[in-house]
Amino acid sequence: GNSVTQMEGPVTLSEEAFLTINCTYTATGYPSLFWYVQYPGEGLQLLLKATKADDKGSNKGFEATYRKETTSFHLEKGSVQVSDSAVYFCALTIQGAQKLVFGQGTRLTINP
């Protein structure tokens, strides 16, 4: 089946620290991969995506590279800010399908 596994949270970092949130997937076929972010009290919004192997998605200083050989899509940011505090979800869709499969989410807290 299709599934997404994220690193366990919560994650707490100091401002300007380096961030990695791990995400691995299992998929039949060729998935598109997504990171969504949920700020407190809001719905989810797309952070970045990649639709084929070796693609790199980037937005707001965040990056993730679609690694087919390791079935991974880890989220990274070089210097986090307090405003990055949120819940981050890794997700996939399978080619020909339109449903998102989500990981369980990782809560990130950045302290000043």
Place this chain on the structure above:
Amino acid sequence: DVKVTQSSRYLVKRTGEKVFLECVQDMDHENMFWYRQDPGLGLRLIYFSYDVKMKEKGDIPEGYSVSREKKERFSLILESASTNQTSMYLCASSFSGAGETQYFGPGTRLLVL
């Protein structure tokens, strides 16, 4: 600007009540989705619709039904609410096609007493 709205941010209902959650999108999207979000479980798909009057079951459809009479509106119905349906409900919409971005509403937090 892209917009998905949900009829309520917070709802409190009693066990056995019929509950309607409504979602409206203004982007002329073909697809609409209902998810529930629970701590430690991420988002799970309840139902989705790829066209007016068309629907497909998601991963957890039991206890829920949906209605899509107009392209912009997708309703989630709890026929007889139960306490295990206390959750955050999120609506989303997208254009059809693999890899399309889903746009989410702000969510409805439902408490069933």
